[in-house]
Amino acid sequence: MNLNRVRILVLVTCMVVIAAGSLIAAGAQESSAAVESPRGGQVSRYNPDYGVIPVPSKKWRIGIMEKSLINDFWLDVKNGYEQAAADYGIEVEIFAAPTESDIRAQANTLEDMLGKNYDLLCVSPITDSNLLTPLAKATKMGIPIINAIDAHIDEENQQKHGIDILSLITVDFKENTRMSVRYIAEELGSEGGECIHIMGLPGGRCAEERKLGYEEEIAQYPNLTNVGVYNGEWDRKKAMDVAADILQSHPNLKAISAANDNMAMGAYQAVKNAGREGDVVITGVDATPDGISSVMNGELDATTAFFQYQLAYMSIEAAILYLEGQFDGKPTVVFGPQENWSAANLESKVADYKEMYAGLQALE
Amino acid sequence: MRKVQQFFQTSVYSGPVLAIIIFGVALALYSPHFLQVSNFVNISNQIAINIIIAVGMTILIISGGIDLSVGANVALTGVLVTLYFRGAPGGGSVLIGIAIGITCGALLGLINGLIVSVLKAPPFIATLGTSGVFRGIALVLSGGRPLMGVNEGFIRVFSGFVGRVPLQFIIALGIVLVGFITLNHLKIGRIAQATGGNERCVRTSGIRVERYKVILYVITGVLAAIGGMVLTSMMAVAEPIAGQFYELDAVAVVVMGGTLMQGGKGTVIGTLLGAVLLGIVRNGLNIIGVPANYQQLFVGLIILIAVVAGNRNKDRATQ
Amino acid sequence: MGNMFARSIQRYRGVIATLVLINIIFSFASEYYMTMYNIMNILDHSAISIILSVGMVFVLATGGIDLSIGSTLAFTGIVAAQLFKMQVFWPAALVLAVLVGMGIGFTNGWFITHYRLQPFIVTLAMLSIVRGAALILSKGSPIVGMPESFLQVFSGPRILGNGIFIALLVAAGAAFIIEKTAYGRYIRAIGGGEEAAYVCGIRTNRITRSVYIIAGALATVSSFLFMAGMNAAEPIAGLTTEWMEAIAAPIIGGNSLDGGRAYILGAVIGVLILSCIRSGLNMMGVGQHYQQIAIGAVIICAVLIDSLRKDK
Structure with missing residues (x-):
């Protein structure tokens, strides 16, 4: 058989697979954010200080940048975002760096996201500084930012680079x-x-x-x-x-x-x-x-x-409050609770939290 | 005594052996915990997977190829086997699990082999590409999370202890032996050496080089898969991100063992010695308590020193 | 001139076709792709990889490889940032950093030529050593705070974000050296066969060392863009993606690990292909895991296209 013909065949197959795969992958992600039971109009699920979370007036689009999606921790975070989005009937799109050390890929991907006109961004930076430039761009474009989980963009950096962080939701x-x-x-x-x-x-x-x-x-x-x-x-x-x-x-x-x-x-x-x-x-x-x-x-x-699922869920609630113009007077810095779980208290803890962690449910 | 002298002047193994002796003595003098049976158990346990993967890499590099997808292969094999164990009723059968693992490795090797030999793509970059593909598939299949639920019988096949010797190290030594025989006493080994030395020459003598190249990639793939199964069994979990940079570790010990990157020359025993050396260095730095940030620097320095030491003799021998 | 242009088109038609095809597909797949904002983004993101790839082309041309450039990027960045902190006049700090980068390159080259060691293993060891040094010097955390005028020069608010401008300047300079000077012929000659080159009177050791020095210097230049982009020097910069891309892109662009070829424009197009794919998949909202598969597949496609062309 002609070698070139084989190569071209392989090439075309490869490209078709990539194109089809990308479309399917993109489609699969969108369908996962379907509305199930609008939750608005009730008191915040995890943070009483937020008070009542209004019913979203439109299907807000929120862009999310996680640190990675290659371990249970960040998958729990993803679940939290997606559940909150489904509960309140808004749309989230979740991105991440390929690994937890790929600082430039995270910055570049965030810059790509800025081109997609999100109403708000929730970001978890890998280091204190790796997202400063894209976030400064976001502020210039008027996109509000929530610094959710992981590294902090502190006051000094916010002022120096002209970044407006709406709220910091993380743990110590x-x-x-x-x-x-x-x-x-x-x-x-x-x-x-x-x-x-x-x-x-x-x-x-x-x-x-x-x-x-x-x-x-x-x-x-x-x-x-x-x-x-x-x-x-x-x-x-x-x-x-x-x-x-x-x-x-x-x-x-x-x-x-x-x-x-x-x-x-x-x-x-x-x-x-x-x-x-x-x-x-x-x-x-x-x-x-x-x-x-x-x-x-x-x-x-x-x-x-330290309840990563809650932190993600809270971030979406804070986002809705802000987008509906009701964020004034609400806490801007939230340090989530943490607990030591050991054999002594594990059973009751798991029973308490099972409902919310997809991972914990899988333990059954 | 003269024999010893002769060995250090001419043997291709003298570099790594010399380095092992120097570091071994230094560590033994520095810490009483180094020269103990339990520590050798540790080291042999730690280097087993690297040896298994590096044996395949040695033969491949000798033939003029390289496979940078072995790390991803380790991850994908582990994930596939564990998915089977989780899905099959009653935890699945050990034999079928092993068969799946070997088939997976062979298939991934076959893909690499076909791309490199039939489609004539440069191996370094082609396997860098397939590495991304394999790793991505492992991540997609596992959903990005570590998979528990590895069959208990499977764990006993690939890891554990025979007396005080780690089973995975015995497997590794067995593979070294098989690799040694393959390289030195089988036709495919001789063809690999000849191909790495002068491919055109082999081709002219009527041997179908392509076919043998594909087989070499399949062998490397299968060995990486065995490495993946050993890892899965040692950790009792399959991780889609497992095996990162295993390809670099493997290539490093192959070269530390005296194999030429350009192909043509090299030994499996040298690779074993290289792996032992790297294992001792990593273990030793922890034993004497070198802080985390300094470890990378020292590992790099020692690799460099080891290859320089190994190379001086090689030069003398050829001059 | 027309002849040279035609020759370039001939030489690069595979990668150019790939680049155009990818852009057409993504324009249809996502409404956000073909926007001014995104095109600027793609160019901006390519700058660092272009500079690293250009350095790599020199090394590849001699038949070598340099795995340590990612670590060099991190280390020289930390060095420069520490000098900034000591209030050293910033252009002087940059010059010192470039010297450090060249020093790392020289060390690579010296071990490779003096001991006749294999570039892969020397630069692999150097990757580890220099990364360790970066972590030690920075104590593991990023150094924030760059001089204003430095930021102005390396990420100024111009139309073509300055990074890509610098990158193209570097690429053009390199292309000139390779196409028009004796030095450019020498490095390709070494890649074609070191002994033959030596016999022809080329001082092979000196030339070989020089390509690693160039790679180290360019890694340092790219670290300036990195720092300006992040507004900080990060000890974990360039850990994987950067140096792997810097090797993949030139080869996608028709360079060879066996040496003897030095296609700068090919490397630049190779970087653009990778950047376009990443951006396009992000715009389509394709998940991170699928992206890895797609990028791997594209690398394979690109080398296949290249081997198709070579046969003709």
Whole structure:
């Protein structure tokens, strides 16, 4: 057979597949934001301070920029946005960076989004600075912005770059690991012992803050020794390798605080391989469905939950309030609650929150 | 003694061996925790997957090819196998799971092989393209989340301990042995070496190079799939983002082991030594407690030193 | 001149056709695609990749590869930002940063030529070393606060956002060097066969080192655009996408990893193809996961088109 003819055939097939696939993918996304039961006219679901959320006067279009869509945490956030949009009968379009370290791709995608005339933007920047330029552009174009979850665009940067942030809705990341350390201190009691922290990819806001939170809090407990902070790059296998090495060099290690559940579960595998199961306290952050079932099975000891679904839902409620001209006097800075979930309280917590987390429902 | 001297002057393995000895001694002097059986268990556990993938990569690079999609292959295989286990009634059958994994790897390798050899696309960039495609498919199929629910029997097949030796390391050594035999004693191995050395020459002698190239990509794909299954079994979970940069790790140890990127020359044993060296470096930095931000710098420096050390002897041997 | 133009069209017709086709498809697929705003966006987003790709074309021409440019981008950015903080006059800071970038390139080139090492492994090691250095120097967090006049120069509010203007200037300069100077012939000769080049009296080691220095310098220039665009220097800049694109784009544009070819215009068009696809898929609202598949498939298509053309 003629080689060129084969090549052209492959080429044409490839292109048809890309074109068809893109159209299907685009179509599939739009249909997911269908209206089910308009919710407007009732008190805010998760934030009493917001009061009554009005019925949207039109089908507002809100553009959303998440950090990534490659783990349970950000999928929970996505669920929160989509559920709120469905409840209130508005439209959301969700974008994200391909990975949580791709700072320029996130900035470029946000600039692309500015061309789509959204009524409002909800953004979760990877670092404090990577979205400054597109956000300044958005303000110039008159598009209101909500800084939802993750890195903060602080006052100084807002003024310097001419960015109007309508509201900041997030959590204190330092507190995530402070809670872990407090739990570890309680578990280890007066005896105390050696602890490590496995951090996420260095350079990102979230990873660095959780590391700081751990370091600051552990300094308050004289009987806890910080053996060091190691890099797990948010990766389960890397966290496992690191934990195995530290168990080797510090045979008396008593506790591992990981910067998320995923890495905590990797560390658990290492502890198990070393035959130290039950002997080392392991904590995670995020309360992802896998993390929670891991606590249920007695593998992880605790995780810090901070209700990402709620934060996303609240962001849409704040957006509606603003777009309907009723945001005056409402809180502009919302730091969501966080809780330590461990075997002691897990069952009641899951029962309380099951309704809202798609992930938790899947635990059944 | 003279034999030892001779080894270090002429052997292609002298570079990585020398580096392993130097770092090993330094670490052993620095930390009492390094030179212990439990630590070697750790290291062998950590490097198993890299060895499995790098063996395929070695033969491929020797033949003048390269496959940058192995990392994505690891992820996609894990996701597919786990989806089967989750979907099948009663957790599915282990054998069918393995069959799915191997088939997936072979198929992905076949795609790479066809694009590179039949359609004559440059392998580096073509497999960079397929890497994106495979990774994307893994993300779409899993919905972007880690998949739990791996069959217990499957986990026992690919990971665990035989005595104190990690099963996955034994699998890796078995694959090294198979790779060694393939490269040195089978026709396909000799053709791979000849093709990497001078493709035109092989072609003129009437051998259908294309066919063998496709087979080499299939082998690499299958080995990456085995790596994916080992990873899935070790972690008891399949992640669509697993295996990121495994291709770079694999190529790094292949080259540290003395294989030429241009093809033609290289050894599977060298690759094994390269993987051991990289494993010791990563382990050692953690054991002596080097802070997170400094680790990347040291890993890079040591790779550089190791290839320089390995290369000096190679020059002397050829001069 | 007419002859050269015709030759360019001939040489690049595959990629030009791809670019046009993609634009036609996206114009029909999304109403937001073919707008002035979006076209500016696409050009703006291409600037950094164009500069990196141009540097890569030099390296590829000699048969080498440079994986470390993404890390160089991050590190030199941090260096410049630290110098800004020390109140160094900013153009002087930029010059120093470029020297640092050239130094990294020289180190790459020196290891490759002096020890006869393979570029892939040397620059892979350097990727790790320089990234580590960037994280150490910045203590892991972005450095915010760029001088006003620096921002004016590198992301000024002109019609063609200054980034793309600088990028095209760099590309034009590079094309001139490659097409019209002896140096341009030398690097291609080395890619064609180093020994033959050496025998012909080309100082191959010196020339080989120089291409890595050029790549390092251009990575630094692109870091200026990066900093101006982000308004900050980020230690995790250029972690993956940037350097992979910088290798993919020149090859889409007809350059070869085997060396011997140096097609600057092809690299520029390659970058534009990738930028158009990303933007178009965003405009259509295609999910991130599907985008990865599409971009991978397009890279494969592009190399197929290239191999089609080569056979004729």
